[in-house]
Amino acid sequence: xxxxxxxxxxxxxxxxxxxxxxxxxxxxxxxxxxxxxxxxxxxxxxxxxxxxxxxxxxxxxxxxxxxxxxxxxxxxxxxxxxxxxxxxxxxxxxxxxxxxxxxxxxxxxxxxxxxxxxxxxxxxxxxxxxxxx
Amino acid sequence: xxxxxxxxxxxxxxxxxxxxxxxxxxxxxxxxxxxxxxxxxxxxxxxxxxxxxxxxxxxxxxxxxxxxxxxxxxxxxxxxxxxxxxxxxxxxxxxxxxxxxxxxxxxxxxxxx
Numbered sequence: 001x002x003x004x005x006x007x008x009x010x011x012x013x014x015x016x017x018x019x020x021x022x023x024x025x026x027x028x029x030x031x032x033x034x035x036x037x038x039x040x041x042x043x044x045x046x047x048x049x050x051x052x053x054x055x056x057x058x059x060x061x062x063x064x065x066x067x068x069x070x071x072x073x074x075x076x077x078x079x080x081x082x083x084x085x086x087x088x089x090x091x092x093x094x095x096x097x098x099x100x101x102x103x104x105x106x107x108x109x110x111x112x113x114x115x116x117x118x119x120x121x122x123x124x125x126x127x128x129x130x131x132x133x
Numbered sequence: 134x135x136x137x138x139x140x141x142x143x144x145x146x147x148x149x150x151x152x153x154x155x156x157x158x159x160x161x162x163x164x165x166x167x168x169x170x171x172x173x174x175x176x177x178x179x180x181x182x183x184x185x186x187x188x189x190x191x192x193x194x195x196x197x198x199x200x201x202x203x204x205x206x207x208x209x210x211x212x213x214x215x216x217x218x219x220x221x222x223x224x225x226x227x228x229x230x231x232x233x234x235x236x237x238x239x240x241x242x243x244x245x246x
Binding site: 044103 | 147149150151180181182187188212215216220221
């Protein structure tokens with residue numbers, strides 16, 4: 001794990017900024033075009049969740065590059081209202097915003113690792129990793 | 134661009150949510166004004182479709198249908214198709230075609246039915 005860079009999510013356009021930066025990082029690390037699209041899409045979903053439900057937050061990137069494996073870690077964190085029932089938001093089709101309800105379960109399928117920590121009233125942190133194959 | 138009774142639209146930019154909604158409104162008013170019976174939306178240059186943009190595209194197909202115009206989506210990239218399925222989005226009722234040419238053929242078929 002060498003360095004971390006972050007994008008603040010405050011306005012809608014930041015969603016696009018975050019996914020473009022994520023795609024650039026994925027490209028640098030040697031991900032193929034399909035995985036680049038998967039990573040960019042996952043970032044888009046995570047950033048939109050921050051914008052919709054927490055208002056503000058950030059998306060951070062860490063590149064993992066050691067002897068054995070290479071990957072990109074994407075961390076979405078906010079100090080929003082938190083998630084009351086995590087198993088509910090991980091269900092396909094569950095939405096409170098009128099969307100498709102594809103966001104979080106979709107991100108889990110798009111990435112290789114997915115961890116979520118959320119405390120009601122304090123905020124949410126989602127940590128995901130995609131490995132270069 | 135208008136060709137006979139068809140509108141041909143190509144999306145060339147990275148869509149943010151607001152632009153996507155604006156696109157939806159613009160397209161519907163263009164259908165209304167031009168009296169187009171068919172629309173091809175070409176997505177060849179679009180390298181990301183997330184759940185929001187997928188919803189906007191799916192909705193615009195349904196909305197146009199309500200107005201009496203058929204929409205065909207064309208040129209969805211392989212990486213985009215794979216990502217959509219991972220997201221769990223199937224766009225099942227949305228007519229699609231490989232490219233613009235196939236899209237026009239499909240549109241003609243849809244309109245003849």
